Amino acid sequence: MDHFNYRDDVLYAEDVPLADIAARFGTPCYVYSRATLERHWRAFDRAFRDHPHLVCFAVKANSNLAVLNVLARLGSGFDIVSLGELERVLAAGGDPAKVIFSGVGKREDEIRFALEVGIRCFNVESESELIRLDRIAEEMGVVAPVSLRVNPDVDAQTHPYIATGLKENKFGIDIHAAEEVYVRAAALPNLRVTGIDCHIGSQLTDLAPFIDALGRVLTLAERLGEIGIPIAHLDIGGGLGIRYTEEHPPEPAAYAAAMSYQLGDRPYEILLEPGRAIAGNAGVLLTRVEYLKENGTRHFAILDAAMNDLVRPALYQAVQDIVPVIHDTEAEPARYDLVGPVCETGDFLGKGRQLALREGDLLAVRGSGAYGFTMSSNYNSRPRVPEVMVDGDQVHLVRERETVASLYAGESVLPS
Numbered sequence: 001m002d003h004f005n006y007r008d009d010v011l012y013a014e015d016v017p018l019a020d021i022a023a024r025f026g027t028p029c030y031v032y033s034r035a036t037l038e039r040h041w042r043a044f045d046r047a048f049r050d051h052p053h054l055v056c057f058a059v060k061a062n063s064n065l066a067v068l069n070v071l072a073r074l075g076s077g078f079d080i081v082s083l084g085e086l087e088r089v090l091a092a093g094g095d096p097a098k099v100i101f102s103g104v105g106k107r108e109d110e111i112r113f114a115l116e117v118g119i120r121c122f123n124v125e126s127e128s129e130l131i132r133l134d135r136i137a138e139e140m141g142v143v144a145p146v147s148l149r150v151n152p153d154v155d156a157q158t159h160p161y162i163a164t165g166l167k168e169n170k171f172g173i174d175i176h177a178a179e180e181v182y183v184r185a186a187a188l189p190n191l192r193v194t195g196i197d198c199h200i201g202s203q204l205t206d207l208a209p210f211i212d213a214l215g216r217v218l219t220l221a222e223r224l225g226e227i228g229i230p231i232a233h234l235d236i237g238g239g240l241g242i243r244y245t246e247e248h249p250p251e252p253a254a255y256a257a258a259m260s261y262q263l264g265d266r267p268y269e270i271l272l273e274p275g276r277a278i279a280g281n282a283g284v285l286l287t288r289v290e291y292l293k294e295n296g297t298r299h300f301a302i303l304d305a306a307m308n309d310l311v312r313p314a315l316y317q318a319v320q321d322i323v324p325v326i327h328d329t330e331a332e333p334a335r336y337d338l339v340g341p342v343c344e345t346g347d348f349l350g351k352g353r354q355l356a357l358r359e360g361d362l363l364a365v366r367g368s369g370a371y372g373f374t375m376s377s378n379y380n381s382r383p384r385v386p387e388v389m390v391d392g393d394q395v396h397l398v399r400e401r402e403t404v405a406s407l408y409a410g411e412s413v414l415p416s
């Protein structure tokens, strides 16, 4: 459930009509709901209350400082994949002791900084990374907390670009080879092995792959215990899907219940890395219809938002609900392709949508709070759009619209 609802044919974010936000900040514009973010974070936190646990929001889903700060105030941890994300967490008031560092390509400077600020754990994805981490920790005179990201070879049954737990994906260490790598890790003097990590993919709408993966991780954890490498935590990754249109993903409570059942009374602390399930339905992209046109039998609505603002439809053929901000009772309904101004055929936000539209109407692309702004670009020299957070009846601009001048501020021409 989210806090974007109609009141008398007018779409609100919490207690604020979206049309007011468009009038004040222009379009396109991302709008987030604080209450929805908090509700979703708490749903995970509550669902795992019977186990020691830490919900670490996956920063890649939405890294706006206000979003991170709202979650940090709840006590959230954070799953990061770069120095940039770590710096954002710190700037937002996040606790470095609750940060876990994932990713296959951690650079030396990134590792060094993460050790300096004292993060909770490195999710290591290869032997080479283990060796690098051990060396840097030695140089710095510290001990690095480590868990290995294992690749359990389960099919997450999601879009191939966002499945990460199959043998053929670049992620993690083959679970069958993991014991050997743990033995090596345990022997490295500047590392402290603390956990096992596993993330199998994103937008999963079925519990079976999660259950399957956790079963394999538990077998490994027990085996490691037997050979004298005690495991304190299991990081079960993110990946729980959300409802964009017709999907029926399990609620966090059902997901937690399935995980709990698998865990039984084993004492492992559970770390989680949800991104989309917390932020996805906590945001919309507001856009305005610039032009309507027909090419033969097709109706096009040309919007002021484009693939550079929200790339998911173009990149993954993702289908997100697109709804009127105010129901236009005067307009004729038709089946529209909703496209942007970018010069690419793939530049669409939705296809074949039944809508009653006139030029100038406002639309909201729902489910845009995760992997929306964070994946946006300046393609076609389009400034990135503002981000606004609604909190009850208050509206806060949490990132201003970029200016064109800022886009080429760091560029220069050759000397004459």
Ligand code: LLP
Binding pocket: 058, 061, 079, 102, 103, 162, 164, 199, 201, 202, 203, 237, 238, 239, 240, 273, 274, 275, 276, 277, 312, 316, 370, 371, 375
């Ligand atoms: N942990 C790790 C190690 C991950 O790689 C990811 C996502 C997450 C956690 C968070 O997963 P979530 O709970 O959000 O599913 N851009 C794509 C999604 C890419 C996900 C990449 N990894 C999209 O827009 O669908």
